Amino acid sequence: MTSKPLFKRVLLKASGEALMGEQGFGIDVAVVDRIADDIAEVRAMGVEVGVVVGGGNIFRGVAVASKGGDRVTGDHMGMLATVINALALATSLRKLGIDTEVLSAISMPEICQSFSQRAALHHLQKGRVVIFAGGTGNPFFTTDSAAALRAAEMGAEAILKGTQVDGIYSADPKKVPDATRFDSLTHDEVLNKGLAVMDVAAVALARENRIPIVVFSIHEAGAFAKIMTGGGRATIVRDH
Numbered sequence: 001m002t003s004k005p006l007f008k009r010v011l012l013k014a015s016g017e018a019l020m021g022e023q024g025f026g027i028d029v030a031v032v033d034r035i036a037d038d039i040a041e042v043r044a045m046g047v048e049v050g051v052v053v054g055g056g057n058i059f060r061g062v063a064v065a066s067k068g069g070d071r072v073t074g075d076h077m078g079m080l081a082t083v084i085n086a087l088a089l090a091t092s093l094r095k096l097g098i099d100t101e102v103l104s105a106i107s108m109p110e111i112c113q114s115f116s117q118r119a120a121l122h123h124l125q126k127g128r129v130v131i132f133a134g135g136t137g138n139p140f141f142t143t144d145s146a147a148a149l150r151a152a153e154m155g156a157e158a159i160l161k162g163t164q165v166d167g168i169y170s171a172d173p174k175k176v177p178d179a180t181r182f183d184s185l186t187h188d189e190v191l192n193k194g195l196a197v198m199d200v201a202a203v204a205l206a207r208e209n210r211i212p213i214v215v216f217s218i219h220e221a222g223a224f225a226k227i228m229t230g231g232g233r234a235t236i237v238r239d240h
């Protein structure tokens, strides 16, 4: 028997970087299929699921800027990378028979629908998984900010950030091996301690809209469903 989920509607921020698997670049279909399985498991609990996918496996605008190129063009390229990832994830979900719609912040009607809050709510209410592509549609932002923005627009009860690490640490655990892990934090603590697992704009927007953030490892199969029923290894960020 499936336990009752904690939330009725959530926003999953899926790491773009995770999609490349061991390849070092691009998309490993086996990884995308596995993440789709995890989303399908949560959808089967009756939870409405929106997804924002990152683009770090393909392109980040800062890579252009760091070589003296134009940051805005780089960010446009990064946002297009998130569309590629969204299409890959939609394909994996549809293979499982999950009704899925991709809504892009950048209009490309030959490829997918354009984002509007109305369209997003309509698809969620129909039981479809909605993948929000193209980030916020604006340069100088990240898909973390897009996740917080879309979560607020769709009235999500939580943002689940599925990333490379299993929670928030006192410092980046990839650089500081003896960093200590938090079970829970407030949004203010994340900002005041400068814990860089998510960008400042995203955490501030989640704080303003009183949306909890759960940080967990997207590499652990089944973790998304475990968190939805109050288990799993994660750090929860909430306003009390």
Ligand SMILES: Nc1ncnc2c1ncn2[C@@H]1O[C@H](COP(=O)(O)OP(=O)(O)OP(=O)(O)O)[C@@H](O)[C@H]1O
Pocket: 014, 015, 016, 017, 018, 053, 054, 055, 056, 057, 143, 144, 162, 163, 164, 165, 167, 168, 169, 170, 171, 172, 173, 174, 195, 196, 197, 198
């Ligand atoms: N205090 C911290 N606690 C945990 N992770 C941290 C911390 N500071 C920095 N990080 C790093 O932040 C990373 C997550 O950042 P980021 O959102 O850029 O990656 P991502 O989830 O792979 O997203 P994408 O590839 O979609 O951009 C973690 O993999 C971790 O190495």
Ligand SMILES: O=c1ccn([C@@H]2O[C@H](COP(=O)(O)O)[C@@H](O)[C@H]2O)c(=O)[nH]1
Pocket: 016, 053, 054, 055, 056, 059, 060, 061, 062, 074, 075, 076, 077, 078, 079, 080, 081, 082, 134, 135, 136, 137, 138, 139, 140, 141, 142, 143, 144, 145, 146
């Ligand atoms: O709203 C947004 C979202 C993203 N970008 C650009 O895309 C890349 C990839 O996103 P990640 O969050 O880093 O995975 C990002 O680095 C930006 O260059 C954007 O401009 N606006």
